[in-house]
Amino acid sequence: MTQRFSTLVSLAASVALLAVAAHGQELNPVLRQPAAAGDGARVLVKLREAGSTARAQVQAQAATDKVAALAARTGVAIRESHPLAAAWHVLTLDPNQSAADQVARLAADAAVAYVEVDHRRFAHAVPNDPLYNGQWYLQGSPTTPSAVNAEQAWSTTTGSDGVVIALLDTGVRYEHPDLGRADAGGRLLPGYDFVTDTRVSNDGDGRDADPSDPGDFLTSADLATDFFMDCGDPNRPGQPVSSSWHGTRVAGIIGARTNNATGVAGSTWSPWLLPVRVLGKCGGFDSDIIPAMLWAGGIHVDGVPDNPYPAQIENLSLGSTDACTPAYKDAIAALAAVGVVVVASAGNEGGPVDTPASCQGAVGVAGLRHAGTKVGFSSLGPEVALSAPAGNCVNTTPGSPCVYPINTTVNFGATTPGSNGYTDQLNANLGTSFSAPIVSGVAALMLAVNGNLGVAQMRARLQEGASAPFPVSIDPTVPVCHVPASPTDLQQSECSCTTDTCGAGMVNAPGAVLAAARPIAAVVVPGNVSPGQDVAMSAGGSAAACGRTIVSYSWAGDGLKTPPNQSTAIFTAPSTGSVTATVTVTDDAGRADTATIVLTPASASTQAPAAAGAHACRASVPAPLPVTVIVAPGTATVAAGASQTFTATVANSSNTAVSWSVNGVVGGSSTTGTITTAGVFTAPASVTNALAVTVTATWSGDSTNTGSAQVTVNPPAAQAQSSGGGGGGATGLIELAALAGALGLLRRRRGRAA
């Protein structure tokens, strides 16, 4: 009991101190609890009594006597008491005595089941996004035990703009108001499109710098081809399949713009999202996904400009059922070596975990129902690291509202992009695809409080902070999940999770943030050891979380020759067998981490890093400069039938593709003049009066980002007069050039005619 009380006090203190420690990178104001929480000398006591309701009433009547007896036995001067319920009492203690001492005496009494401080509680950070109420999965409630209780974590940190999360998916809709371009106040970085095959990309080309999602719809004609035939709806064979906007859905769950009085909230409020397009029509291929993973983590990929915004977290809500391939293993290992964690969804088949979630080193995420049991469709198995809500509709019939969807951002275009909006109970969003981004968002919160977390630490602390054990269904017909015996061993109905099937527990945002806030113990051990040798080891490379400092070291183990409380220690190597040594580092908030070293006559080894890192507080990643489109020349006068070449300069983006239009019509028309994809404008063959038109270059990355030029088309006589009139300067030169161009065109036409 005392231990539990101590834990509670420690937890409260930790939360309070962590709130102070959080660095000032949040973009949005949130409610935070005061640094000194100010709990009074009041406790909640439960006595060891139980019984029927009638008996409880008798007990309540006798409460005053029982409390008086308790005070007499323990010597605690109880100033005031009142019953909460049968056997539960609120007691006000003597403020002039040690609260801890009084609590300890009460807790030691045989009649007391437990004592808890009557803690002061504070409103959590609840965002003002109007659709947040429907995001049950981010909240905390006894009726939805799988919900991640993000509000409590947000009271500590809402995230950091020093964290970049890559989403390898179908691309995104940049213009979604709850996402938006990073250069215009939104969250989406420029990213890249890695889809090589134009049948998949649906954007007319292979790899390019534009990861916008053009839609992944499939027509009946598509489905009639070998390449797409397996991607139709088996219930509607051959029928068209609408675009999914899958990447836009995933993006909103990770990091929709939050507390902006618009739409939904993200799991983390202020990350940068790096869209990396690897999926299109009917999925995508490893030969695109794997290089995209490397590129997103900052590793060079031939033929692609290096990523200026390397991610620390990669979200892969994709996969298929097969064993992890060596190429994925190598890619994940290469990413781990540069500190990039890969979070991947387990799959929706109810069978073995898909690749890449099944790969060693990836954080595989299975899907849960609101109640914390495995949702039927989620795949499962020992490769799963932990689980998160995936949405479930609770016995609804088709067309009726889904009770527990994973609401997020979406586009409503059936094929090509349409209006933007949000999923809801009638347009429900479900799948393990949406479990993984919840975990990615929580991981981003963890990096905000401790930017030094490496891949192994991230995984371990996500698991450490998870809620466990899993709830067991109260329905006796719901089986316990089992490890799939084969790819055909499917569990497509609800089952009660185990650690072998759904990972260490249910991701819990405040638990994960608290775990992340512990320091990281690091140890340098010698490369060579001989029997009986003095082995010097150093934990000086350990590091505390953001805003904290290491205040103590504690070494332990056989053969320790030096004082245990220094950053370095000397152990005597054993002559035979092995010795386990530990070092525990503790920070100024009382949080600790322990590294273990195994000493043998010939070696010293540890899983701990040699250095924990120097970036506990992540530096802000500056927003990209705004992309601009400038058309040159800005004005031009062109004779009827003549041509003028325009150039568009796209600044601050590696994506320089534009489309050309005249008076808003792509490619122009015979009445306004036409324009080629290379920007060559050709005036109408004849005009009776001067005609003013606007030539516009529209950036392919954002249809609202344009540059334009004003063009006057003159009848031939007026053109000659205009040119002869000598507007002077550059415009005059352009006019002359246009005239020369027109003459050249005429010559060419005559030549062809001849």
Added chain:
Amino acid sequence: MLWRSRVPALGLALLAQACAQPQTNAPAPAPAATGECQQRVIVSFQSAAGSDMVAALATATGVRLTVVSRLLPDTYVLDLAAADCGAALQRLRAAAGVRAADPDTRRHPH
């Protein structure tokens, strides 16, 4: 695939299952002779390899290989053309210096 709304749960499950089966990429590599199959594969060597290693592999296995890209110092995306793609893949896997050879598998959104 479970993002689709208003589709019966069974349909969703079947759809997901159907879409989740690994499929391999059959690209349009160097023109294949009549009767040849084509397949894109990912080949990992046991150590860093140059394009000369790919050429040597093609010679040693009798499989026509075209380099598409290099993923990692020891890993290539290759297009193979052969009379029997399955047998060709087995020959690549069995070749000296090759750590792994796998089809370029199609993945799907979950």
